[in-house]
Amino acid sequence: MPHFDLSLLGWIVVGLLAGAIASRVVAGRGFGCLADIVVGVIGAFVGGFVLSLFIHTSTVYGFVGSLLVAVLGATIFLALLKVLAGGRL
Numbered sequence: 001m002p003h004f005d006l007s008l009l010g011w012i013v014v015g016l017l018a019g020a021i022a023s024r025v026v027a028g029r030g031f032g033c034l035a036d037i038v039v040g041v042i043g044a045f046v047g048g049f050v051l052s053l054f055i056h057t058s059t060v061y062g063f064v065g066s067l068l069v070a071v072l073g074a075t076i077f078l079a080l081l082k083v084l085a086g087g088r089l
Contacts, residue, residue, distance in 0.1 A: 014063070015040030018070035026078040043074025050076065 016033065019040030023030050030036055047069035082088075 010063075010066075011041060011044070012037055014044060014066050014070050017067055018043050018074045021071050022074035022078050025075055026082060039074050039078060040070050043072070043077050044070040045073065046077050047071070047073025049073075 015037040017040065019036030019038065020030050022043060023036055023039060031039065044066070050073060051069055
């Protein structure tokens with residue numbers, strides 16, 4: 001029986017949700033399942049970095065907290081991409 005790492009599955013679920021929410025906020029549409037996951041996971045790193053600038057903690061606890069941080073980071077990430085792409089996102 002294969003062993004599944006639930007933390008990896010958690011990253012994928014949070015990434016998918018965060019990427020889907022942020023892409024609809026910034027671009028008005030989703031980018032597809034895989035792209036939304038990638039955007040959401042990158043957003044989790046960006047959001048964690050931004051949050052660490054204001055709150056001196058290295059961990060956000062809970063699914064909802066992780067999702068909010070990832071959505072914040074993914075929105076920032078996509079907004080920067082949109083600016084760099086000249087609004088074509």
